[in-house]
Amino acid sequence: MIVFACGAAGLAALLAWAFSGLPEFGHYAGRYGRIIGRIAVPDRATTNAVTFVAFDVRAVDTMVEEFIVFAAAIAAVALLRHQRGEPERGQRTDEVLRPKTSPTLLFVGALLAGPTAVIALNVIAHGAITPGGGFQGGVVLAATVVVMVAAGARARLPADEPPLLAEITHGLGAAGFVLLGLAGLIFAGTFLSTTWAGHGTPGALLSGGAIPLLNVATGLEVAGALAVILGEFLEQHMLAAEEPES
């Protein structure tokens, strides 16, 4: 307790010292942000400067981030499948896994699934113009999957069938981002350059060069990764729940 009190007091003092030196809200001191603010619309026709930074100026960072998500999903799936054991998957090929849901949940889920999917696509498509983009829209799209599962949709295809749509989406998104980067290398001479796909009118849906395409790739990747992880968890949960009966 005494140690905690000393630590808390010290932390409070340091925090107060740090906060006293903060610049006032809205007073930005850096040079980088001003440059971004000046060139985002004239150079790339992106009215959303955040997306301009994430998918053009710092596109390589975004690519690595995307591969973090990619690797995390694969790691989670590998761990969960290893715990469950592969032979068990083969035995259950003819079974349809269905979570048991209440009618209320089914109704609300069915009601929400469509609008959520539309919002997700809207957020992804308008990433270069308004707040949003591939990451945000991708997570909303994954939330759609959660809602659909809650509404009683099948969580996963049996083991012998082709891989789940989410797994394909997951790989396609990751590959798409790199391919678009290579397209920049081929058509504009710089890896992940976005200018090769044209300029467009600021504010139009297809503006900002390849930035909307990169957003779509990221959206697919993030949505796929989250859906894969959640699907794997759900399947494991349902298998575990069924075991005591058998």
Next chain:
Amino acid sequence: MTAVQAVLLVLVAVAGTFVALTREPLRQAILVGVFGLILALLFFALQAPDVALSQIVVGGVALPAMVLLALAEVRARQANTEDEDE
């Protein structure tokens, strides 16, 4: 700093404390979702709509869903081992 930002900052602190003080994991998973949504409002008030959008879904849906699924998994496993013991 506007009044909205100040109120939201305090709300985030209160909600965060409640999450930390809750001891029952199921309640905690629900509370952390509420906390996430308040945090999203704060991001919005601080003029970061991009971050707020992510926060709504990650904090409000994805994180609680993963915690709930992990909880369900742990409970199912506990039930299984109890069956084996009997």
